[in-house]
Amino acid sequence: MGKLTREEAAGRIMVALDYPEAAAAEALLSALQGIPCYMKVGMQLFYTAGPAFVAGLKERGYNVFLDLKMHDIPNTVKGGANSITKLGVDLFNVHAAGGLRMMEAALEGVDAAVSSSGVKPAVIAVTQLTSTSQSVLNDEIGITGPTEDAVIRYARLAKRAGLGGVVASPQEVQMIKAACGSTFKTVTPGIRPAGADVGDQSRIMTPREALMQGTDYMVIGRPITAAADPRSALESIIEELI
Ligand SMILES: O=c1ccn([C@@H]2O[C@H](COP(=O)(O)O)[C@@H](O)[C@H]2O)c(=O)[nH]1
Numbered sequence: 001m002g003k004l005t006r007e008e009a010a011g012r013i014m015v016a017l018d019y020p021e022a023a024a025a026e027a028l029l030s031a032l033q034g035i036p037c038y039m040k041v042g043m044q045l046f047y048t049a050g051p052a053f054v055a056g057l058k059e060r061g062y063n064v065f066l067d068l069k070m071h072d073i074p075n076t077v078k079g080g081a082n083s084i085t086k087l088g089v090d091l092f093n094v095h096a097a098g099g100l101r102m103m104e105a106a107l108e109g110v111d112a113a114v115s116s117s118g119v120k121p122a123v124i125a126v127t128q129l130t131s132t133s134q135s136v137l138n139d140e141i142g143i144t145g146p147t148e149d150a151v152i153r154y155a156r157l158a159k160r161a162g163l164g165g166v167v168a169s170p171q172e173v174q175m176i177k178a179a180c181g182s183t184f185k186t187v188t189p190g191i192r193p194a195g196a197d198v199g200d201q202s203r204i205m206t207p208r209e210a211l212m213q214g215t216d217y218m219v220i221g222r223p224i225t226a227a228a229d230p231r232s233a234l235e236s237i238i239e240e241l242i
Pocket residue numbers: 016018042126128129130131167168189190191199201219220221222223
């Protein structure tokens with residue numbers, strides 16, 4: 001892994017704007033102004049601030065990952081993907097657990113909307129949530145075998161459907177790249193700087209460790225958003241990566 005510039009390191013970080021309303025997210029954006037990170041809008045913020053907030057991010061030049069993790073019948077996901085594409089986001093996701101046809105339908109929804117939006121978002125699939133531990137996977141969800149096998153199976157399925165990558169733990173990046181190719185993107189939450197509160201995450205790594213695994217993007221929320229000084233928390237993560 002070669003050295004990253006400060007700007008390249010910032011571009012690998014997706015800040016999770018997990019807030020109950022737009023004003024709180026705007027306060028974080030002000031605090032992080034000038035640092036060229038990707039911004040991730042998840043269900044908490046989207047369900048309250050919606051398309052208008054996303055449009056505002058795009059107007060200000062941010063790359064936007066809309067993390068709504070669609071998981072429904074193919075026809076509904078196709079419609080959802082069509083609507084999301086019209087928002088002009090750069091990246092969105094579905095659950096691989098919805099199956100091959102559902103993931104293909106997401107791409108059909110994108111293609112049907114591209115001519116009107118002019119922007120073609122990348123679509124990726126969630127393999128296994130980074131909060132899912134080995135025992136939860138086996139004993140609660142009912143999937144047998146090692147977590148890595150379940151992740152790789154879904155990554156291969158996502159690739160077969162034509163998706164551009166997956167959401168997984170940084171612990172699984174090398175196996176995903178080996179199975180699906182180096183250009184297949186990995187977007188990895190479960191990032192915790194040394195000593196940070198793990199919270200509800202399970203399959204974690206530090207930013208530096210994740211980078212060394214070859215992750216394309218790391219999703220980071222509370223280590224930045226819950227810090228007393230979010231800007232210096234983000235800057236020290238960037239420092240760790242360069
Ligand atoms: O497997 C997944 C998929 C998505 N996420 C999302 O990433 C962030 C992580 O936030 P932290 O505060 O850094 O834990 C959050 O928005 C999740 O919804 C994930 O964690 N794991």
